[in-house]
Amino acid sequence: MAANIQTLAQLLDTSLIPSQNKQAESSLRAGENQEGFAPLLLQIVASDSFASNTRLAAALYFKNLLGRNWTDEEGHYKMAETEVVAVKQDLVGLMITVPPALQVQLGEAISIIAESDFWQRWETLIDDLVSKLTPDNAQVNNGVLQVAHAIFKRWRPLFRSDDLFTEINHVLRKFTAPFLKLMEATDQQITQAQDNKPALDGYFQTLNLIIKISFDLNCQDLAPDFEENLATIMGLLHKYLTFTNPLLVTGDDDESGPLERVKAGICEFLQLFTTKYEDVFDEMLQNFVNSTWMLLTTTGPEPKYDIVSISNSPLCLGKEQQITKAVHAHALQFLTAVARSGKHAQNFSTVTVLEQVVEKIILPNMTLRASDEELFEDDPIEFIRRDLEGSDSDTRRRAATDFLRQLLEQFDKTVTEVVYKYINHYLQDYSSNPKANWRSKDTALYLFSSIAAKGTTERKGVTHTNLLVDVVEFFQSHIAADLIAPFEDVQPILKVDAIKYLYTFRSQLTKSQLSDAFPLLARHFGSPNYVVYSYTAITVERLLAMTSDGEPLFHPDDLRPYARDLFENLFRLIEQAVTPEKIQENEYLMRCVMRVIIVARDTTGSLVEYVLGELIKITGVVSKNPSNPRFIHYHFESLGGIIRFVAPGQPESLENALHDPFMAVLGQDVTEFIPYVFQLLALLLESDAPAPLPRRYKDLMTPLLTPALWESRGNVPALVRLLQAIMARGASHFVENNQLSAILGIFQKLVASKLTEVHAFELLEACFIYFPLSTLQPFVKDIFIILLTRLNGSKTDALSQRFARFFYFLAARDKDGTGPDFVVGTIDAVQAGIFGQLYGAVVLPDTQKLQRPADRKIAVVGLTKLVAFSGGLAAEYHKTWPGSVVALLKLLEVPPVPAQDDGGVDLHEADIDDLSFGATFTRLNTCKKKAVDLFPDTGDLKKWVGEQLKEGDSKYGGRVRQIPRMPTFCKELDLLTVILRSKIGLKPSCRMKLRSF
Secondary structure (H helix, E strand, O other): OHHHHHHHHHHHHHOOOHHHHHHHHHHHHHHOOOOOHHHHHHHHHHOOOOOHHHHHHHHHHHHHHHHHHOEOOOOOEOOOHHHHHHHHHHHHHHHOOOOHHHHHHHHHHHHHHHHHHOOOOOOOHHHHHHHHOOOOOHHHHHHHHHHHHHHHHHHOOOOOOHHHHHHHHHHHHHHHHHHHHHHHHHHHHHHHOOOOHHHHHHHHHHHHHHHHHHHHHHOOOOOHHHHHOHHHHHHHHHHHHOOOOHHHOOOOOOOOOHHHHHHHHHHHHHHHHHHHOHHHHHHHHHHHHHHHHHHHHHOOOOHHHOEEEEEOOOOOOOOOOEEEEOHHHHHHHHHHHHHHOHHHHHHHOOHHHHHHHHHHHHHHHHOOOHHHHHHHHHOHHHHHHHHOOOOOOOOHHHHHHHHHHHHHHHOHHHHHHHHHHHHHHHHHHHHHOOOOOHHHHHHHHHHHHHHHEEEEEOOOEEEEEOOOOOHHHHHHHHHHHHHHOOHHHOOHHHHHHHHHHHHHOHHHOOHHHHHHHHHHHHHHHHOOOHHHHHHHHHHHHHHHOOEEOOEEOOOHHHHOOOHHHHHHHHHHHHHOOOOHHHHOOOHHHHHHHHHHHHHHHHHHHHHHHHHHHHHHHHHHHHOOOOOOHHHHHHHHHHHHHHHHHHOOOOHHHHHHHHHHHHHHHHHOOOOOOHHHHHHHHHHHHHOOOOOOOOHHHHHHHHHHOOHHHHOOOOOHHHHHHHHHHHHHHHHHHHHHOOOHHHHHHHHHHHHOOOOOHHHHHHHHHHHHHHOOHHHHHHHHHHHHHHHHHHHHHHOOHHHHHHHHHHHHHHHHOOOOOOOHHHHHHHHHHHOOOHHHHHHHHHHHHHHOOOOOHHHHHHHHHHHHHHHHHOHHHHOOOHHHHHHHHHHHHHHHHOOOOOOOOOOOOOOOOOOHHHOOOOOOOOOOHHHOOOOOOOOHHHOOHHHHHHHHHHHHHHHOOOHHHHOOOOOOOOOOOOHHHHHHHOOOOOOHHHHHHHHHO
16 A cells, blocks of 8 residues: 555656656546545645645645546446545545645535535535534634535525525534634634734634635525624624734735735625625624725735735646735725615715725726736736736726726716816826826826726627717827837837727727727737737737627728738747747737638638648647647637638648648647547538548548547547548448447447537437438447437436437438338337337427427428328327427427528637636637538428428328317317418417417
């Protein structure tokens, strides 16, 4: 066992070395399935004999291991029962003994377990935690509270539900009373230890966790024990909101201390109560408003009051530094919540008070500080991320802006007049000495943006403005000159302000105004300043992404004069870095490359070779160490744009250019790139659909069917897409190589998992589209056995709806022997008479649940074929015929019209910061699959249905008319008449009966 521990510890150490990381990770993953692996990791975490980095690496790996291997999709443990018990027994006790850095990781691990086990399968946890609380041992209490917070914080973003409140009430019954005693005891210990800095630090960490957990316990509803003791609790919080002790003040202006963390937490808690529980908090509110005002006006400008660093560890590879808002941001957000209340907003209604608000709170928090200028110079990418609209919620400026805008909502005219006096003052101060007083203009511009913008989105910028100000006139008077002036004549931050003004108010300017500004904007790619040219890329990309009435605002002809210069400047700026990490640091540049390609489309024809060459070069460099998932995503979107717009005309040249780089990615197993490469290969194939399958894709067929490749969930959607594309051009090659059974084996693996079942049906439908039925026939019964077994064992909504679509898809296809009676006979071949049960219990009930127009059209065509032509439905299963007609009529009330592909491409506008490397799949929008109507010849669906029913009735000697009537549905009409009348619309009386049937 000792040898095993040493070997495991060595592998963990090796995994921290970039050049040896992949091999070590591979060895670690290979050992995960061995029983005892997880407890072994915990032994390393617990042992003082190992280095701190090794222990932290073990804690991180343990947390990630639980994320992958704790339970399966059904909630069953993937580890041995003995290992599960051992982990639960050891974890809480270990948590209270290890250093804080390890406590954070173990707390997250407990949160993962709690996600599936708490509380029914871990009923003793709260009792265990409560039993370990002490009146005065801060280290033990902090460990216990870390565990509690790791579990309870999961409640914050959740929607209200019975299950959620059952869990919360379970906790409140056992935890709240001893927790409130601990709160009181901690207050007493702080009083006794006021001259003991080490003890104070420990108790303030306890107090910080107490406040966080107080938020957790009340985030969904007011906890009864808190309501009963609210005056006492709020009195204690007020004490520490105004608390001072020189021993708790950090000497480093950049480092927040325990006192700042506690005050930040209190303000967050106050914001919660102001927003959700004003009725019980109302009488105490004013006292906190006054104290918060004092806090904001007496706290200095030092960065330590802005953010609290949680983790700067080099072991947090691939993750950005995590930060949490501190005193100023939370205090301002509390006041913002107060201003949102009509009653309490009146505290700020007078000109005198608003002037004090602006002078004492808004201006000190909006004015550029020395630390901001240092960040601008020393860490420009972080400056940009904090400053971008929607991304700077952790800054003083954003919190002050939100507060000011909330006041503007309440008192727009008064606030505008008051603030405009300060704007004019700062602009005049700047004009008196532009070189010395440039910061005054920066403040004026930020103030103006704060009161001018009333509605903002990331896609469009400001959508609604304050009607009392003129954003266009302000731009012409105070902004345009800074865009025109040479770089050396304007301070770089003012250049950024001017560019950001265009970015922020782009939707308020006409296309003509934006077109005039575009050359002025684009020349800033030549600036030597990192933030200036990065903001230029951000703004150019957002301008090119603009739409008007759903159509792109800028077109290829608009971009043609600038395309070459834009590409050359962007690639120059990206490639001026040396290392793979630095090249991919600035995702904004690559996002702009992507947008230029999308807007330029095929007008990049003369530039294709150059642009493609640069993108391929970047692929080779960053593949050595992928580190920025956003940059990587935009990079492959750019390649996707080239393929989408150029490949239809030049398929062979693009395939030749991209083959070696793509094969290198696959050969080197660059896991972060592989799902992207599969999508791009599929798009290449689809771009020249009529041509025979090239040799290079034939060589890929066997490797693509390797089971190991399908183990990563992130690969699955792209692999299915690629297999579909290969089938479309060369299905016969799979048959010739006897690989059909391997494909169906993949289908069986995919359909067994909730996470991949949808992709299983995509693969299966492709098989029936591209392979002759005679080839599939030996497997058909087994396919339906697999499907019916899964439906019977662990049916999900997605599974049953996809099965319904597949059922109708087969019924609708009159090709090679498929069709309605093929479906009936095939299902009955699994078990005699089972069709009726399956059709009545799964297919028909899920028919109306199909949402996508393409799925609903398939259902219409399939149902029509069943009603008109199925002998099985007319004879043995005639009882299901009326239900089929009702389902068909309901679908025809609003006939589905499948989307037609128009070649349009836009970047998915979800928060791109959510992208990260991992097991999940990220779809490339430039590679989105073209919409395909599987039954394009139907035309007007209502008319087509009527024609099919007439044909079926005629073909089978009036069989359709002879089906028994449905008096409960519409007494005066026989079924065929009802259906035929559906071509021109049902009578209102029939529609009402239809809906109630």
